[in-house]
Amino acid sequence: MNAQNGNLSFIVLGASGDLARRKVIPALFALYCQNLLPANFQVLGFARTKMTDEAFREMITAHLTCRYTPGEACGERMTEFLARCFYRSGRYDSRESFQALYGTLRELEGPQEACRIFYFAVPPAIFHDIAHALGGAGLVRPAGSQPWTRVVIEKPFGTDRASSDELSQQIKTVFDERQIFRIDHYLGKEVIQNLMALRFANLIFEPIWNRLYVDKVFISWAETIGIEGRAGYFDGIGVIRDVMQNHLLQMLALVAMEQPVSLTKYVRDEKVKVLRSILPVTIEDLVLGQYAAGGGQKGYREEPGVPADSITSTYAMAVLRVRSRRWSGVPFILSAGKALDRNMTEIRIQFKRTAGHVFLDKWPEGLPPNELVIRVQPDESIKFGIMNKVPGLGLNLEHTELNLRYASAFDGLIPEAYESLILDVIRGDPGLFICEDELEASWDVFTPVLHEIDEKRIEPEPYAFGSAGPAGIQKMLSKFPPRW
Ligand SMILES: NC(=O)c1ccc[n+]([C@@H]2O[C@H](COP(=O)([O-])OP(=O)(O)OC[C@H]3O[C@@H](n4cnc5c(N)ncnc54)[C@H](OP(=O)(O)O)[C@@H]3O)[C@@H](O)[C@H]2O)c1
Numbered sequence: 001m002n003a004q005n006g007n008l009s010f011i012v013l014g015a016s017g018d019l020a021r022r023k024v025i026p027a028l029f030a031l032y033c034q035n036l037l038p039a040n041f042q043v044l045g046f047a048r049t050k051m052t053d054e055a056f057r058e059m060i061t062a063h064l065t066c067r068y069t070p071g072e073a074c075g076e077r078m079t080e081f082l083a084r085c086f087y088r089s090g091r092y093d094s095r096e097s098f099q100a101l102y103g104t105l106r107e108l109e110g111p112q113e114a115c116r117i118f119y120f121a122v123p124p125a126i127f128h129d130i131a132h133a134l135g136g137a138g139l140v141r142p143a144g145s146q147p148w149t150r151v152v153i154e155k156p157f158g159t160d161r162a163s164s165d166e167l168s169q170q171i172k173t174v175f176d177e178r179q180i181f182r183i184d185h186y187l188g189k190e191v192i193q194n195l196m197a198l199r200f201a202n203l204i205f206e207p208i209w210n211r212l213y214v215d216k217v218f219i220s221w222a223e224t225i226g227i228e229g230r231a232g233y234f235d236g237i238g239v240i241r242d243v244m245q246n247h248l249l250q251m252l253a254l255v256a257m258e259q260p261v262s263l264t265k266y267v268r269d270e271k272v273k274v275l276r277s278i279l280p281v282t283i284e285d286l287v288l289g290q291y292a293a294g295g296g297q298k299g300y301r302e303e304p305g306v307p308a309d310s311i312t313s314t315y316a317m318a319v320l321r322v323r324s325r326r327w328s329g330v331p332f333i334l335s336a337g338k339a340l341d342r343n344m345t346e347i348r349i350q351f352k353r354t355a356g357h358v359f360l361d362k363w364p365e366g367l368p369p370n371e372l373v374i375r376v377q378p379d380e381s382i383k384f385g386i387m388n389k390v391p392g393l394g395l396n397l398e399h400t401e402l403n404l405r406y407a408s409a410f411d412g413l414i415p416e417a418y419e420s421l422i423l424d425v426i427r428g429d430p431g432l433f434i435c436e437d438e439l440e441a442s443w444d445v446f447t448p449v450l451h452e453i454d455e456k457r458i459e460p461e462p463y464a465f466g467s468a469g470p471a472g473i474q475k476m477l478s479k480f481p482p483r484w
Helices: 018-033 053-061 073-082 095-109 124-136 161-172 190-200 238-256 266-277 417-427 436-456 472-477
Strands: 007-013 040-047 085-089 115-120 149-154 180-183 214-222 286-292 315-321 331-337 344-351 371-377 381-389 397-405 461-464
Touching: 007 018, 007 095, 018 040, 018 053, 018 073, 018 417, 040 095, 053 073, 053 085, 085 095, 095 124, 115 124, 124 149, 124 161, 149 417, 161 436, 180 417, 190 238, 190 371, 190 381, 214 238, 238 266, 238 315, 238 331, 238 344, 238 436, 266 436, 286 472, 315 472, 331 472
Parallel strands: 007 040, 007 115, 040 085, 115 149, 149 180, 214 331, 286 461
Antiparallel strands: 214 344, 286 315, 315 331, 344 371, 371 381, 381 397
């Protein structure tokens, strides 16, 4: 469908929830404000909670922002947008509820049926019920037909390889793989999308993007908050399943993959190859941590709803090895932690040290390595660490940064990840979504060690809330001294 014409029904299942209200519908409004939605569109929310259209509109209004239409125009745009938002309640496992939903859709769409996107903003435990009821009510048109039907689903996609496979099978009883858009919202982030431009639109990186020049790659995610009352979701899941197996592994794939044939579905082919080349993580390659009390904050085990003997990890560092000619011998060091001393997500490519240089008298221990740092959040930037002469008399060297800060370098607004991804669903571009093969390969990297941790009840190492993480990090990093 061309974004400027056509007819689109965007159906949000679980529309009473957090994701729908905070992310999905505000992203649709942002697209609307940029004239990126088709001329005819309707948003139809569905959940069990009873609500009128008016109450639904009121609920979502609180989260719509005027980023793209500041000033007086915004109120008008909001009124127009909200007039196209509707809500129906029903049961997720009921064919009748979805037949009634179909009736509403037909009234809203007019004489011609619209293209339909079903956005599953609900916990995965009910994906199957919904898919089944949608299929039973005749709401899903086969892949390849016009107007088309697509479905968007969110992580978590299972908790290990077997449960992920089961979930995939359940969805596939109703939807074809070509219709399924699995969101990993990190892939919609501006700096992550720029990774491909950085790598494949510049000449200088390709010759050094390999084991001959790269010493190690760090992919790090840190947040300063703990679980904030989400014990029900987080306990037993832990940070490897929540962040590392999906977001960080996807970033690794984009860093390590070969250039795709084109920027559409072929990106996924290259990511799958890399993911399949990663050796399964072993327990020796892992540091596990759990936050304890610190700085006046509760420890994880004191959080409401967390068992006093919980072994759930709130911090993990894993060393991954990619078995390929490009990357053999280069450790990819992934880390993710809650209740740490900073908030940030970044990719740090550390190059090998300069050998045989002429500055040995000043730097007998070796020059610091060049580093390319891709900061995903909070302050989007690309930095390149180089050695530089300090201006002045004499020859003093300093490690300095060439710094491309998005906030000062670009005038335009940085879109929210969901805006970019929802637009891709509308356009039918699957490049930034996770295909089934990727999902399988990602779980294969972590499933054996996750099972071992659970079966042997391996205790994570405590670290203080607000600290840099468990002491085991230093021991792990000492195994990878800088190389020439
Ligand atoms: N929130 C985020 O930022 C975020 C980010 C990434 C991924 N996700 C994933 O996206 C999905 C939705 O997230 P969310 O935060 O919006 O979840 P949520 O608020 O817990 O659930 C969304 C809606 O689903 C219905 N629901 C919840 N639990 C249910 C149950 N056990 N049985 C039947 N219906 C239930 C509720 O609506 P009714 O009771 O009205 O039916 C609820 O309003 C989850 O899988 C989550 O892991 C969320």
